[in-house]
Amino acid sequence: MAGSSNCTGNVKVIQTMAELEDFLATDKLIVLEFCAPWSEPCKAMIQPFNNIAKTYQNDALFCTVSVDKFNSLASELEVEALPTFMVVRDYMVLDEVVGVKTRELERCINRNK
Numbered sequence: 001m002a003g004s005s006n007c008t009g010n011v012k013v014i015q016t017m018a019e020l021e022d023f024l025a026t027d028k029l030i031v032l033e034f035c036a037p038w039s040e041p042c043k044a045m046i047q048p049f050n051n052i053a054k055t056y057q058n059d060a061l062f063c064t065v066s067v068d069k070f071n072s073l074a075s076e077l078e079v080e081a082l083p084t085f086m087v088v089r090d091y092m093v094l095d096e097v098v099g100v101k102t103r104e105l106e107r108c109i110n111r112n113k
Helices: 017-024 040-055 071-076 102-112
Strands: 011-013 029-035 060-066 084-089 092-098
Touching: 011 040, 017 060, 029 040, 029 102, 040 060, 040 102, 084 102, 092 102
Parallel strands: 011 060, 029 060
Antiparallel strands: 029 084, 084 092
């Protein structure tokens, strides 16, 4: 993954719905980050999220989803603030963290891995 142009470190940047569907088709734990390039809290979480992805790379897959590009999906999942992190397995949301809360996100990953 790391060599791909649509990845930032261990975090995959989702570009299409088909790509997201392929990503979700795994049986691994997945951490979805819903964000936007104009959001200051999202900008503040770039490095911490990359660090978490590196730390937990053996426990989960990490991706980021633009609410601008996937606004209907964000609306369907009731994403109301940025960043929103969803911990998912088998297409089910197991946990959710809203905001710049790195420790809470790590707790969610540990709780569900």
